[in-house]
Amino acid sequence: MADQAVSPCPWHLPVWDALTAGSRHAHAFLFAGLPGVGKRLFAEAFAAHLLCLQPQSGRACGQCRSCHLRQAGSHPDRLVVEPEEQGKAIRIDAIRQLGDFMGQTAQQGGRKVIILHPAEAMNLNAANALLKSLEEPTSDTYLLLVSDQPSRLLPTIRSRCRVQPLVTPGHAEAMAWLQHSLPDLDAEQHGALLLMAGGAPLRAIALHEMDAASLRQQVVEGVKALLKNQQSASQLAERWPNLPLELLADWFCDWTLDLLRLKTGAMEAPVNTDMDKVLPYMARHLQLPALLNWQSWLLQHRGMLLGKANLNRVLFIETLLIQWKQLLERR
Ligand SMILES: [Zn+2]
Numbered sequence: 501m502a503d504q505a506v507s508p509c510p511w512h513l514p515v516w517d518a519l520t521a522g523s524r525h526a527h528a529f530l531f532a533g534l535p536g537v538g539k540r541l542f543a544e545a546f547a548a549h550l551l552c553l554q555p556q557s558g559r560a561c562g563q564c565r566s567c568h569l570r571q572a573g574s575h576p577d578r579l580v581v582e583p584e585e586q587g588k589a590i591r592i593d594a595i596r597q598l599g600d601f602m603g604q605t606a607q608q609g610g611r612k613v614i615i616l617h618p619a620e621a622m623n624l625n626a627a628n629a630l631l632k633s634l635e636e637p638t639s640d641t642y643l644l645l646v647s648d649q650p651s652r653l654l655p656t657i658r659s660r661c662r663v664q665p666l667v668t669p670g671h672a673e674a675m676a677w678l679q680h681s682l683p684d685l686d687a688e689q690h691g692a693l694l695l696m697a698g699g700a701p702l703r704a705i706a707l708h709e710m711d712a713a714s715l716r717q718q719v720v721e722g723v724k725a726l727l728k729n730q731q732s733a734s735q736l737a738e739r740w741p742n743l744p745l746e747l748l749a750d751w752f753c754d755w756t757l758d759l760l761r762l763k764t765g766a767m768e769a770p771v772n773t774d775m776d777k778v779l780p781y782m783a784r785h786l787q788l789p790a791l792l793n794w795q796s797w798l799l800q801h802r803g804m805l806l807g808k809a810n811l812n813r814v815l816f817i818e819t820l821l822i823q824w825k826q827l828l829e830r831r
Contacts, residue, residue, distance in 0.1 A: 505563030505571075509538035509701070510671035510677070516542070517665070520549055520558035526662035527637040530619065533768055536703020540617055542666055545642045547613040550642050551578060553747040567610055576607040581616040587808060589694035590622045595629040602633055602641050610640070617646040619653055621808070622754050634660040649806065656713050674701045681705060688826040691712070695771070696751075715743055716751060720774050726825055727778065733821035737814045745816060749802040752820065756795050759827075763791060786827045 508516045518526075529546075531539045548560035553565050560567050569575040579601045581594050598614055606612050616622075622632065624629060634643070645661060647653060647719040669677070671694070678701055685693075685708070696712060697703035707713075718740065725731040740748075758770035762783035770779040798820070804811060 503548065503560045503567060503571075505561055505562075506541075507546040508542045509669075510544055512538055512666055515664065515666065516545070517558060519546070524552045525550070525642065526647070528642065528643040529651075530645045530647060530650060530658060530660040530661035530663045531666055532647050532663060532667050534698060534700045534703070535648045536697055536700030536706060537550065537666055537668050538702050539648075539666050539829070540615075541702070542823050543615050543617065543646050547578060547615055547642075547644060550611050551575060551608075553581060553610060561614055566610060569608070577612040579612070579614045581614060582618075583621050588621070589808060590616070590626050592623070592625040592629050595622070595626045597631070599629065599633050602638050606640055611707075612641045614637075614641070615646065616643065616645045617661065618649075619645040619647040619657075620649045622653075627657060631656055631660075652807075664666060668699045669701065671699065676706075678704055679702060696754075710744070712747060715740075715747065716774065719743070719751060723775075723821075723824070724778060726821055727782075727828070733818045734814075736821055737817035740817065743817075745811065745813060746776055746805050748803075748820070749798065750816065751806055752772045752798055752824065753802060756791070757799060759786070759791055761796070763788055782828060790827055794827055798825060802818050807808065 529543075531543050533539050545560070547554050548567070548570055548738070549558065551570055552560035553564040554561050560570075562571070566575065566577075572579060579747065581590060581598055584588050598616070601614065603613065604612075605776075616630075632653065643661075645653075645657075646755065650658060650663065655816055658828070668674075674694055675687070675690055678685075678694060679687070681701070682693075682705065690704070692713060693704040693707055695705055696703070696716065721730060722739070724737045726733060726736060754772055755770075755775055758767075758772050758779050759782060761767040762770060763786070770776055772779065801816065
């Protein structure tokens with residue numbers, strides 16, 4: 501019996517089978533794909549496979565000494581490198597530790613595996629230090645980088661890894677998987693979560709766990725009140741103390757894309773049905789150049805958020821809302 505706890509997502513099985521069929525592997529992998537498609541799970545499963553002393557049909561056996569140590573979270577030849585706090589940078593100290601780990605002999609006499617996640621969180625010093633380790637690979641050590649944004653990595657790091665894209669499943673497969681994973685929700689809720697998650701099923705689960713649907717509902721109501729002059733931008737900015745800014749930026753990006761499609765006639769109704777009255781109204785009344793200016797501001801700030809920039813929270817929300825409202829005023 502293989503260890504089911506470390507299985508890749510079903511939509512990654514073709515890649516998995518191809519990867520595990522051979523016995524010789526690259527020493528550095530870069531698993532890349534959208535947030536929430538199952539890259540981390542894939543890397544964990546692959547690490548388990550590499551460490552297992554007797555893999556069965558391409559999976560970690562779950563029975564051997566090495567698998568037992570891994571299950572107990574105390575495998576001495578497995579290292580996970582990640583930010584000390586979520587959303588923070590991976591610093592050079594962590595990469596120095598990684599270098600020391602690479603230099604040691606495997607304590608269990610087999611392979612050593614390092615999972616580095618998310619790779620784009622390395623600051624420049626850390627990235628340069630990693631580059632040194634990549635240039636001097638040790639024969640029994642495997643480095644698994646995981647990244648949502650591989651384009652943010654140094655090209656010299658990317659080029660030293662085997663880049664393995666991990667795809668987003670098709671809509672039907674994702675919906676079926678969500679139905680199985682969140683049986684208490686109905687298909688409409690699954691669809692709304694999946695839409696918010698850009699089609700990535702594990703991201704949809706994470707959004708569900710942070711109650712993103714009701715946060716989004718609050719923002720939708722707030723935006724409507726803003727446009728009707730019932731609430732000011734500064735009032736709303738104070739009202740959302742727990743709203744993750746990345747989510748807010750993502751939603752406005754989604755709505756902006758709908759505005760562009762509506763404005764250019766590419767579509768008659770918005771994809772985002774929670775704004776199905778507001779967006780067509782706005783599209784009729786705004787000017788395309790103003791919309792394009794707004795979109796470039798929004799994308800720039802979303803990039804800053806993804807780059808872990810420290811934005812002043814209230815000021816960011818207020819500026820965003822003021823500009824959104826001004827779309828209707830700039831004739
Ligand atoms: Zn095993």
